[in-house]
Amino acid sequence: MCLAVPARIVELEDDRAAVDAMGNRWKCRTTLTPGVQLGDIVLIHAGFAIATIEEVEAQKTWQLIAEFDAFQKEQEKGSEVD
Amino acid sequence: MLNRIMKAQRLMDAACLRLGRPINVMEVCGTHTVSIFRNGIRPTLPEGLKLLSGPGCPVCVTDQGFIDVVLELAEREDCIIATYGDMVRVPGKSGSLETKHEADVRVVLSSEDAMTLAERHPDKTVVFVAVGFETTTPATAVAVGEAAKRDLKNFCVLSGHKLVIPAMRALLSDKNNQIDAFLCPGHVSVIIGSDAYIPIVEEFGRPCVVAGFEPMQVIEGIAEICRQVANDAPEVVSIYEGVVSREGNKTAQALMDTYFEPYDGFWRGLGRIPGGTLRLKEAYEQFDAMRRFGIEEIPAEEPQGCRCGEVLCGLAQPMECGMFETRCTPDTPVGPCMVSSEGACAAWYKYGRRRRRNG
Numbered sequence: 001m002c003l004a005v006p007a008r009i010v011e012l013e014d015d016r017a018a019v020d021a022m023g024n025r026w027k028c029r030t031t032l033t034p035g036v037q038l039g040d041i042v043l044i045h046a047g048f049a050i051a052t053i054e055e056v057e058a059q060k061t062w063q064l065i066a067e068f069d070a071f072q073k074e075q076e077k078g079s080e081v082d
Numbered sequence: 083m084l085n086r087i088m089k090a091q092r093l094m095d096a097a098c099l100r101l102g103r104p105i106n107v108m109e110v111c112g113t114h115t116v117s118i119f120r121n122g123i124r125p126t127l128p129e130g131l132k133l134l135s136g137p138g139c140p141v142c143v144t145d146q147g148f149i150d151v152v153l154e155l156a157e158r159e160d161c162i163i164a165t166y167g168d169m170v171r172v173p174g175k176s177g178s179l180e181t182k183h184e185a186d187v188r189v190v191l192s193s194e195d196a197m198t199l200a201e202r203h204p205d206k207t208v209v210f211v212a213v214g215f216e217t218t219t220p221a222t223a224v225a226v227g228e229a230a231k232r233d234l235k236n237f238c239v240l241s242g243h244k245l246v247i248p249a250m251r252a253l254l255s256d257k258n259n260q261i262d263a264f265l266c267p268g269h270v271s272v273i274i275g276s277d278a279y280i281p282i283v284e285e286f287g288r289p290c291v292v293a294g295f296e297p298m299q300v301i302e303g304i305a306e307i308c309r310q311v312a313n314d315a316p317e318v319v320s321i322y323e324g325v326v327s328r329e330g331n332k333t334a335q336a337l338m339d340t341y342f343e344p345y346d347g348f349w350r351g352l353g354r355i356p357g358g359t360l361r362l363k364e365a366y367e368q369f370d371a372m373r374r375f376g377i378e379e380i381p382a383e384e385p386q387g388c389r390c391g392e393v394l395c396g397l398a399q400p401m402e403c404g405m406f407e408t409r410c411t412p413d414t415p416v417g418p419c420m421v422s423s424e425g426a427c428a429a430w431y432k433y434g435r436r437r438r439r440n441g
Contacts, residue, residue, distance in 0.1 A: 004217065004269045004272065029192075029194065029224070031224050031333075032220050032221075032224070032331060032333050032334045032337070033331070033333070034333060043269065043272060043325065045217050045218065045221070045269060046166070046191070046192050046193065046214070046217075046218050046221045047191055047192025047193070047194055047195070047221060048192070048220065048221045048224065050217065050220070050269070050272050050273060050331055050334060051272045051325060051331060053324060053325050054324040054325075056324070057294070057324045057325050060294070060296045060299075061294075061295070061296065063296075064117075064295060064296050064297075067120075067121075068120055071120055
């Protein structure tokens with residue numbers, strides 16, 4: 001539950017932002033990270049950005065999420081065979 | 083990458099050799115538990131290194147007495163229960179939110195969604211069942227602040243928010259504890275900062291290493307712990323640079339301090355932990371569901387035979403519980419560690435099964 005997801009800020013007005021990660025777009029608040037700017041990559045948890053992070057770290061998490069997703073699908077396929 | 087893995091293996095072996103007994107590393111965070119399983123990290127560790135899943139899944143550490151309060155409120159016709167999805171299936175004394183068909187229960191993704199519900203339903207009181215560690219609490223704090231500003235009278239919070247450091251302290255204060263070191267939660271640390279673990283190292287002499295969730299980060303985090311164990315030099319080290327700072331998110335910390343105060347609340351399996359749970363400060367009591375409805379949380383007995391409490395303290399592994407995989411499965415969970423996908427029992431059930439079957 002305490003996993004935060006990195007996403008890039010693609011729209012920003014006051015503390016309301018639209019963010020994008022791996023082609024998924026959603027809304028979040030930036031109340032907890034004052035000073036963020038358009039284009040920054042933030043970690044998002046429960047609808048709020050909690051930190052600004054480096055792109056290289058974001059890439060690692062995005063890759064991990066993609067791997068989890070692939071693993072999940074493989075497991076589901078596996079259980080069907082079982 | 084292979085070099086890094088081999089270096090990590092060498093450090094782990096050296097630590098096992100020096101200690102001459104198994105090293106018990108507790109991963110505090112449920113997301114680490116899941117990452118360790120999903121990435122097949124467990125079988126690659128030396129035999130002398132044992133990973134214990136700690137009390138880092140917010141749903142798992144929520145006392146059944148708290149769930150009973152939620153269920154009691156759900157029975158009221160004038161209330162809408164808004165909560166994060168994982169809470170819906172946790173069994174209390176009489177069923178779960180999922181089985182309370184007459185209740186108005188809404189799954190929300192953020193505290194703001196809960197406030198929006200309150201604005202849309204002025205004839206009902208929206209009770210936001212807020213659980214989670216420091217990663218989640220600031221979002222609740224923002225909601226309370228905004229509800230106060232907007233004078234939103236039909237919104238309140240049932241706080242089950244928990245603090246990580248008091249739990250670590252409580253675990254180490256138990257004389258039966260078998261914890262040699264902590265792999266500290268990555269995203270809780272974003273908020274509290276890695277310096278927050280210094281008192282644990284100073285007081286108990288246990289390594290505290292903050293790591294991310296990517297498999298190499300987890301392996302290197304465990305290796306750093308082993309390096310410290312081998313050299314008998316416990317310290318706080320963050321290998322999650324670029325994400326976790328020493329001081330954490332000051333804005334979020336200030337918001338938590340403004341609206342919440344710690345008290346000695348109940349944790350499942352760990353009992354009453356000094357300063358381990360957060361409630362709203364008196365100045366915001368109109369938003370505190372407990373005070374508003376005049377209810378009290380009565381700690382509940384664990385379901386008979388359920389060993390979630392011991393699992394959460396690292397004293398038992400899920401499969402040592404007699405109900406694991408028989409009476410208690412993800413479809414028919416008895417204890418909370420089987421309900422949440424981040425619970426140790428659910429993770430063992432989902433990812434440990436194939437391995438056990440094969441060998």
